[in-house]
Amino acid sequence: MITKRIIPCLDVKDGRVVKGVNFQGLNDVSSPIELGKFYSDAGADELVFYDITASSDGRKLFTDILCEVARNVFIPLTVGGGINTVADFERVLKCGADKVSVNSGAIKNPDLISEAAKKYGDQCVVISCDVKRVGDQFRVFAKGGREDTGIEAISWIKNCVDSGAGEVVVNSIDTDGVKKGFDIPLLKKVCENVNVPVIASGGAGNIQHFIDLFKAIPDIDAGLAASIFHFGEVKIEDLKKQLSKENILVRL
Amino acid sequence: MIAIIDYGVGNLFSLKSSFAKIGYDVIVTDDEQIIKNADKVILPGVGAFGDAIDKLRKSGLDKLVIELAKAGKPIMGICLGMQLLFDKSYEYGEYDGLGLIKGNVVSMKERVSSSLKIPHIGWNPLKIQKDSPLFKYIKNGDCVYFVHSFCATDCEESVLAVSEYGIDVTAVVAKDNVFGCQFHPEKSGNVGLSILKAFCELETF
Numbered sequence: 057m058i059t060k061r062i063i064p065c066l067d068v069k070d071g072r073v074v075k076g077v078n079f080q081g082l083n084d085v086s087s088p089i090e091l092g093k094f095y096s097d098a099g100a101d102e103l104v105f106y107d108i109t110a111s112s113d114g115r116k117l118f119t120d121i122l123c124e125v126a127r128n129v130f131i132p133l134t135v136g137g138g139i140n141t142v143a144d145f146e147r148v149l150k151c152g153a154d155k156v157s158v159n160s161g162a163i164k165n166p167d168l169i170s171e172a173a174k175k176y177g178d179q180c181v182v183i184s185c186d187v188k189r190v191g192d193q194f195r196v197f198a199k200g201g202r203e204d205t206g207i208e209a210i211s212w213i214k215n216c217v218d219s220g221a222g223e224v225v226v227n228s229i230d231t232d233g234v235k236k237g238f239d240i241p242l243l244k245k246v247c248e249n250v251n252v253p254v255i256a257s258g259g260a261g262n263i264q265h266f267i268d269l270f271k272a273i274p275d276i277d278a279g280l281a282a283s284i285f286h287f288g289e290v291k292i293e294d295l296k297k298q299l300s301k302e303n304i305l306v307r308l
Numbered sequence: 309m310i311a312i313i314d315y316g317v318g319n320l321f322s323l324k325s326s327f328a329k330i331g332y333d334v335i336v337t338d339d340e341q342i343i344k345n346a347d348k349v350i351l352p353g354v355g356a357f358g359d360a361i362d363k364l365r366k367s368g369l370d371k372l373v374i375e376l377a378k379a380g381k382p383i384m385g386i387c388l389g390m391q392l393l394f395d396k397s398y399e400y401g402e403y404d405g406l407g408l409i410k411g412n413v414v415s416m417k418e419r420v421s422s423s424l425k426i427p428h429i430g431w432n433p434l435k436i437q438k439d440s441p442l443f444k445y446i447k448n449g450d451c452v453y454f455v456h457s458f459c460a461t462d463c464e465e466s467v468l469a470v471s472e473y474g475i476d477v478t479a480v481v482a483k484d485n486v487f488g489c490q491f492h493p494e495k496s497g498n499v500g501l502s503i504l505k506a507f508c509e510l511e512t513f
Contacts, residue, residue, distance in 0.1 A: 058430040152321045307431045307451040
């Protein structure tokens with residue numbers, strides 16, 4: 057059977073990985089190329105590169121660097137950030153990305169998912185969604201989680217999957233950065249409503265949180281995190297060994 | 309020299325990079341002479357079967373692949389490229405393949421429980437059924453990366469490895485000098501690179 061995936065996420069701005077990374081033995085701790093290789097060797101099952109550049113110069117640089125990353129990394133690469141058109145898909149796929157993650161682009165233009173899925177296949181299109189509780193509702197937030205769109209999240213995600221998104225990244229704003237574990241109730245609800253892989257994001261603080269996630273929701277496919285991997289608080293190798301000990305199938 | 313056949317489907321960037329990584333000269337080409345002179349030939353492919361086999365036939369390279377296969381040159385089909393090696397595919401219609409390996413390509417959706425997600429995407433352990441020089445550097449249970457919705461069946465005699473996903477999914481096949489991988493070795497980390505390396509080290513005729 058398919059193994060559960062562990063995915064580090066790297067935010068890239070103007071060609072450098074931001075949020076600081078703290079590893080020994082790396083010459084350049086903010087080089088996407090070095091970090092890509094590092095995680096690939098460390099047993100990551102996939103890498104997500106997120107372009108948080110605002111300028112077009114930065115975007116060009118990101119694209120160039122992505123090619124260099126892809127030349128050196130032989131695991132699946134997902135790219136997100138600034139994906140608003142089918143041309144943006146083309147731009148990053150040409151550089152060796154395997155999947156493209158759409159967030160605000162799909163809110164602005166709901167046809168983007170179906171157009172891209174038709175052209176590149178469902179497996180290539182990932183819908184990434186920032187979700188926060190408002191009253192008793194799960195809501196989609198835009199602009200990096202700063203703006204309430206008023207859209208109900210579960211039906212939104214379902215619509216995106218029906219339009220052709222082949223995978224869903226659910227980032228809980230409520231649990232993100234708190235390091236108290238993933239948002240199990242939200243993730244459970246998403247898994248019950250779609251039949252494509254779901255990736256949990258937001259809230260992982262230690263190895264136990266990943267064990268809790270995969271035990272509470274057997275249908276969840278992957279756990280994504282950033283800073284706990286970057287700062288070495290959780291080593292991917294240790295995490296996978298622990299998951300395996302708990303009888304959760306992982307690639308060792 | 310390894311020749312990756314370019315017949316206008318998919319992105320061959322990662323595949324090319326992976327051969328460079330393991331230290332082999334590699335060229336992406338549609339030039340018959342270069343393909344003929346290559347030590348090994350890779351038949352890649354992503355997308356839909358009907359579209360891919362059409363393009364391969366229009367390029368005239370289908371005949372070359374068959375000719376080289378019969379002459380004993382090591383050839384490896386990858387993902388849809390593997391599926392093209394079989395007799396027939398039933399992906400959105402019915403299409404003839406290259407007929408180099410006996411078997412058919414069918415939808416997984418009809419064969420696995422509806423609770424399983426299709427496409428079959430992710431890392432799945434290989435269950436080796438028959439030893440092969442291709443497995444020189446890997447072991448039973450090593451994981452490889454799959455992305456597909458259709459799979460090869462009725463090909464028992466050429467199956468070298470399967471992966472379990474509701475059914476035993478055909479993962480690696482071989483008939484004499486013709487090999488196929490359903491998964492993406494170029495995206496399967498060191499295990500994938502090791503399979504490509506073993507393929508590159510096969511004797512060339």
